[in-house]
Amino acid sequence: MFPQNCKDVVPNHDSKPSPTTDAVKTLENITTQLDSDVSDKGGYWKEVPDELSEQKRLYNEVIELKGNIRVFCRFRPLNQTEISSGSGSVVGLESSLDSGLQVICSDSSKKQFKFDHVFGPEGNQEAVFAQTKPIVSSVLDGYNVCIFAYGQTGTGKTFTMEGTPKNRGVNFRRYELCVSMLEVNNEKTRDILVDNTNQPTKK
Numbered sequence: 512m513f514p515q516n517c518k519d520v521v522p523n524h525d526s527k528p529s530p531t532t533d534a535v536k537t538l539e540n541i542t543t544q545l546d547s548d549v550s551d552k553g554g555y556w557k558e559v560p561d562e563l564s565e566q567k568r569l570y571n572e573v574i575e576l577k578g579n580i581r582v583f584c585r586f587r588p589l590n591q592t593e594i595s596s597g598s599g600s601v602v603g604l605e606s607s608l609d610s611g612l613q614v615i616c617s618d619s620s621k622k623q624f625k626f627d628h629v630f631g632p633e634g635n636q637e638a639v640f641a642q643t644k645p646i647v648s649s650v651l652d653g654y655n656v657c658i659f660a661y662g663q664t665g666t667g668k669t670f671t672m673e674g675t676p677k678n679r680g681v682n683f684r685r686y687e688l689c690v691s692m693l694e695v696n697n698e699k700t701r702d703i704l705v706d707n708t709n710q711p712t713k714k
């Protein structure tokens with residue numbers, strides 16, 4: 512579907528002046544690219560009767576263009592024990608980018624790392640979920656998706672994925688699918704996914 516120059520429409524973090532401007536530009540490029548691909552195929556649209564399927568397909572292609580594997584970095588605020596022991600943070604966000612991380616080494620040299628997105632100590636659960644939401648949506652279109660947290664003990668994996676009852680993490684913010692199956696027999700309905708003994712018969 513996409514020609515070799517499709518990498519031209521993938522965000523280039525090295526040169527982005529502002530994440531929003533870059534994202535809008537990227538989406539514009541993708542739209543232009545898709546229009547051109549569709550017209551190259553000569554009336555391709557006419558062969559696809561279901562607009563919704565087409566919309567989903569384009570949506571998932573945009574997701575793929577952004578990268579099938581995405582790596583986010585999150586660093587938590589110092590906890591009370593770390594503060595009282597006089598520890599300081601050795602990581603910082605690279606101010607010009609939302610994807611850059613700077614680590615100060617023991618010899619005071621600095622190392623830069625780049626990710627698809629970096630969440631600093633102020634990054635809340637909602638912001639983290641917002642970045643995963645587009646990928647989660649693809650599940651509803653039949654795509655297999657895996658989101659996992661990796662890191663040293665105490666760095667916030669459980670907090671990120673599960674969260675707390677008052678501050679839910681990614682797992683609890685996903686879509687919830689509710690399924691029920693009704694049997695209609697002799698003018699009586701019964702939810703066959705619910706245990707019979709606890710379910711009053713409805714007419």
Ligand SMILES: Nc1ncnc2c1ncn2[C@@H]1O[C@H](COP(=O)(O)OP(=O)(O)OP(=O)(O)O)[C@@H](O)[C@H]1O
Nearest residue numbers: 586587588590662663664665666667668669670671
């Ligand atoms: N972004 C954050 N903001 C505030 N508190 C956080 C954050 N991330 C983690 N914490 C807190 O830090 C502590 C350790 O986090 P958590 O238990 O999630 O780490 P973990 O990586 O799952 O550890 P382990 O591998 O040992 O299970 C918890 O008390 C958690 O509430």
